[in-house]
Amino acid sequence: GAVVSQHPSRVICKSGTSVKIECRSLDFQATTMFWYRQFPKQSLMLMATSNEGSKATYEQGVEKDKFLINHASLTLSTLTVTSAHPEDSSFYICSARGEMDTEAFFGQGTRLTVV
Amino acid sequence: GQNIDQPTEMTATEGAIVQINCTYQTSGFNGLFWYQQHAGEAPTFLSYNVLDGLEEKGRFSSFLSRSKGYSYLLLKELQMKDSASYLCAVVDSNYQLIWGAGTKLIIKP
Numbered sequence: 001g002a003v004v005s006q007h008p009s010r011v012i013c014k015s016g017t018s019v020k021i022e023c024r025s026l027d028f029q030a031t032t033m034f035w036y037r038q039f040p041k042q043s044l045m046l047m048a049t050s051n052e053g054s055k056a057t058y059e060q061g062v063e064k065d066k067f068l069i070n071h072a073s074l075t076l077s078t079l080t081v082t083s084a085h086p087e088d089s090s091f092y093i094c095s096a097r098g099e100m101d102t103e104a105f106f107g108q109g110t111r112l113t114v115v
Numbered sequence: 116g117q118n119i120d121q122p123t124e125m126t127a128t129e130g131a132i133v134q135i136n137c138t139y140q141t142s143g144f145n146g147l148f149w150y151q152q153h154a155g156e157a158p159t160f161l162s163y164n165v166l167d168g169l170e171e172k173g174r175f176s177s178f179l180s181r182s183k184g185y186s187y188l189l190l191k192e193l194q195m196k197d198s199a200s201y202l203c204a205v206v207d208s209n210y211q212l213i214w215g216a217g218t219k220l221i222i223k224p
Contacts, residue, residue: 006157034212043202043216044158093157103148104212109157 003027004096006107013084013114021079021110023094029074030096034104035067038091050077084114117141119215121203126221127193135188135201135218143208149177149188150202152217158202161188190220198222 003026013019023033032051036044048064050056050071058064068080077096081088091111095104118140127133139147146165150158164170164179164186176189188201203215 044214046212046214049211091155103160103163106157106159109155111155 004030004094004105004107006094006110008110009108010111011113013112015085015114016083018080018082019084019112021081021092021094021112023077023079023096023107025075025096025098025105028096028098030077031074031099032097032104033071033077034095034097035069035077035079036093036095038093038109044093047079081112084112086114088112089114117207117213119203119205119213121201121215121218123216124219124221126223127190129193129195129222129224131193132189132191133193133220135190135203135220137186137188137203137215139184139186139203139205139213139215141205141207141213144181145206145208145210147177147179147186147206148202148204148212149175149186150204152200152202154199161201193222195222195224 005024007022035047037047038044046059047062048056048058048069050069052071052074056069071077091109093109094107097104121137148163149161151161152158162177164177169178174191179186200217200219202217205213
């Protein structure tokens with residue numbers, strides 16, 4: 001299957017700082033990228049959907065000014081958690097989908113811990 | 116509203132067979148996925164069904180009935196490494212993935 005690389009896999013940051021997570025599609029053009037958040041023992045929660053070259057569509061309850069998503073190219077999307085707080089600590093996962101694909105391929109996930 | 120239901124947790128014995136059910140009510144249907152997720156890791160793809168019937172892939176099989184809004188994942192010859200969460204996800208009419216909460220499968224020796 002297609003490969004999606006997410007980086008970093010783990011990050012610890014201080015409260016009030018910003019953290020950037022990268023999601024790259026390595027062998028296909030990702031026209032759509034999805035960002036998910038997952039709390040322990042819970043399912044994936046879609047945060048936002050982004051299409052290359054356009055603004056992301058955020059799910060209800062997700063602060064777009066706090067979770068900045070950029071999808072400037074067909075192979076890269078970034079999620080920046082701004083002014084992180086301990087309650088932002090979570091597992092963040094991206095997935096990418098090509099224009100003609102139904103399946104979305106997942107990155108490895110990023111474990112964010114805010115201290 | 117859109118809804119995906121699957122059991123929260125199941126327990127099975129090593130070497131046995133287990134069936135994980137998923138029922139869905141979505142606005143449109145463009146396929147159903149099953150993913151496996153080990154704790155602390157991202158989901159990995161198991162199967163995709165868009166037509167009715169059974170798809171077999173090694174020890175894992177997935178079944179779909181669109182008229183009943185129902186799917187199941189069948190795992191045979193269970194191994195300890197199969198202990199994981201299994202997520203059912205449906206592609207709706209807007210090609211958005213609607214996720215179930217996942218079924219935690221516990222395998223006992």
